[in-house]
Amino acid sequence: MKKVLITGGAGFIGSHVADRFLLNNYEVIAADNLVTGNIDNINGKNIKFFNIDIRDREKLEELFKNEKPDYVIHLAAQVSVSSSVEDVLYDAEENITALINILELCKKYNTEKIVFSSTAAVYGIPEEVPSREANKTAPLSPYGLSKLTGEEYIKMYSRLFGVNYVILRYANVYGPRQSAHGEAGVVSIFNDKIKANGDIFIEGDGLQTRDFVYVKDVSGANYICATEDIKNETFNVSTNTDISILKLFNTMKKYSGYEKDAFHKEARKGDIRNSRLDNNKLLKNTSWKPEYTLDQGLKEYLDK
Template sequence: MKVLVTGGAGFIGSHIVDQLLENGNQPIVLDNLSTGEETHLKDGIPFYRMNVQDEAIDWVFREEKPDVVIHQAAQSQVTQSVENPMMDAQTNILGTIRLLEACRCHGVKKIIYASSAAVYGNPEYLPIDEDHPISPLSPYGISKLTPETYIKVYAELYGLSYTILRYANVYGIRQVAHGEGAVISIFIDRLLRNQPLTIFGDGEQTRDYIYVEDIARANIAALEHGDGETLNLGTGVSTSLNDLVKVMGEIYGGKVEVKHALERSGDIRFSCFCVDRAKTVLGWSPCTELEEGLRWTMEYCRKKMDGVCL
């Protein structure tokens, strides 16, 4: 199966590409390298450096004729979406429409779309399931939700199959140490540089942290399953920042200095996903324990900082 992965040289996308190869599929990568690295890709993979909103995408589809599209490319920083909502919408909304038009015109069978926990806003109950009310708090949340509606309409109008995957807080190797939702990567980077960690508020706020390879496996499962479904991807485990720092300190094995700053307005206090539907529909489940994933990630970051070729 030929699978075009937008953002395929990036953090999550490159892991999806790796697993596509392992499962005997033929990945094609489209990435503007704003956060991705071409070195993440194995030799021989067709690679196109461009933005998802570029008109040239139509040419890529005409040349490569993908069967399925896995759409990972996005503007993913909440603060940037607030500062520049127009740019955020151009990438996340208009870019997705451009992609959907290419799918329609070139006979793509299915699109798998990476959505976000940001579409839910402040939780009314925990764990958050797919029936939870939708109330995004930022332009980013809106720009991740709007393509969901476009995708469903394209399914109705043109018969394009889809699976929408809403991600919890994804972490793991190849994640850049900046941006929203990258707290683990940021903390590891600061630990390895012997710099203090900053916690906003009391540190009791919780998130659902899922390892990147578990996210990639769900995308692979969605190639064959989950048509017409919207699914949460997380672990179902709630972890506070204080507990996260404790586990990271044990793995690091050195002194961890923590500084507290004022709680940021607009931050969600508690968040955790219910993933029962994804388990049932995809035949998938997260299998990486937090400590194990943190250990792999820290070792990767340590080697990269030491200049080891990875």
């Protein structure tokens, strides 16, 4: 039985990745310090859980030594753009130094492949829409920069030490178990307010567009990229469609029966107007394809 280590396995995306590997009969190990994750996301499942901080080199080494995972799915990270601006050093410790810890151990224990969670934030203001993997990267936040730096370290470990990798750059992920405080939590923020019949605020005119991808399509991409014969590539993970925040609100309103109108508040400074990721490279090189349109994903999510 093959073994997968999921860092950040008690988090939003990580717990869905765990579900996907369990479905395919893998032995699943989750390492998480629960800083933003929630043990309820994995409780009662056949997962070996380690409550460790991946910045702790010794504990992490003990885990690798004892478990020798075949694959590492690395999701544990500082995930908030605004927090990265407030505490640049912490963001770098989490997203760069801790990643190097993981890479050292992948090298030492001959891990077959590491799959890394990167982000659309590496593109900054897109050179073209939709963004393609070969486009210019110019992050606007310490978070985008630390993820991009992480990508470069991974490629360096591949060139110097033969560590195999797949880098996945996610668009805006949404779905069950997402906290309303995440990096791109607009769907979960709206959902929270809908459930409580609270007021919903849209930033700016609401005509800014985003590419929303359902978390099960993201966990599918992680599973496929770990287990299929593909390595040392970078892929966008998205639905390659865009929707305005206003239309998103109206769609969620329609499916949930929420009756209020949205209020508008000041636009966020430096907010990117349009963001969409081209997913053709992933479609061409692997068996992955998105199984959820935004409508299907929202319906499933709002039903929960």
